[in-house]
Amino acid sequence: MQNYLKTISNTILFTGFTENEVQQALSCLDGTIKDFAKKEVIFRTDDILDEVGIILHGQVLLCKENISGMRFIFSELGEGGILGETALRLARERSNYEAVAGVECKILFIKINKIVRPGQKTCHLRGRIIENILALLLENNRSIYQKLDLVSHKSLRARILHYLSLQAQKNNATVFEIPFSRSDLADYLTVDRSALSRELQRMAQEGYIRFSKNQFELLDAKSYMQVF
Template structure:
């Protein structure tokens, strides 16, 4: 079951079952468990490994000197984390916490990015997959910067929903966040966010139920 989750990660895309098994042993993957709310990675920590969440849920956050947290991303089974810091050699600029009991697979970044003597094509595929993952996350970070660059809460919400609409190519979509998580993502107060959403719903611009949103008048976002 553990291997199935690891192999479901985008890191192993476009590989046959036997190629995945070969890479698994070549990379000498280490497994580690963490209890709920415990840190998996701390800000300033030296990062040598790429993390793959195997079970549970985790969150990536930034923290200020007063301990206040800003949610960067949520991590689900199969998702990678810390790959940018592991590849760059820079100390971690974010922290990762377990939201539930979790199990993590750690992959040595140097082994992952260094082709073995046999130069097997599936190792080259893994490196290409890693490049795609980093690029995709960079796009997601740019999306968040677009949201946070807006002055008001309504403007942030409008850009956020427009980006989700473009992502899913549908007027109805699930943002996969509860209200507190959405507020943390946009760096706004939850009550103020709820008030803005209610106002936009009253105006007939959007409709929503929990995490599912529907755009009614897109040109008024």
């Protein structure tokens, strides 16, 4: 646990905590670290969640299936990300999505009743953690609206360029690596993988982008703006 203290301290749950306070909270919350192999399911749709996970290392893909059984990725979480937030509602509701390890992962799980269950002995820092949970819910809403904005674009090219522009902003650079394989990117954009590959090649030939595997470069911002 000590090796990941910095990562844990930088998560939304512990915003505003000193390193000493984080250590106090962790000893009280009594979390458990679990390892997951690449593509291993962390929890499934309809699982009842009673704990929140903090990603200490790796990447987690949050997935859903449409009515025809086709999988799509609606969010990607990296180091410091929080998953299982539906447990925060305390209603023992079932998850409505699946969490899968995108790469090998190490995740710290904390039982939600250690944080927010009233009438039980809890950490004295509980109130501040609960305030941060509200910030987490707001951040999740922001991510949902961002994804809706992405898929609102009807053309495949517009979706690709919209996504790449967000990644460029996130990295504050026109050259960056995306966190998806080509197959996972197709699932995230909710498009066919073969169509995605063909469109990426056309965009490279036309001077919009340059790419190699998961490294991309936006080349012509003016032309990009004309797409929308």
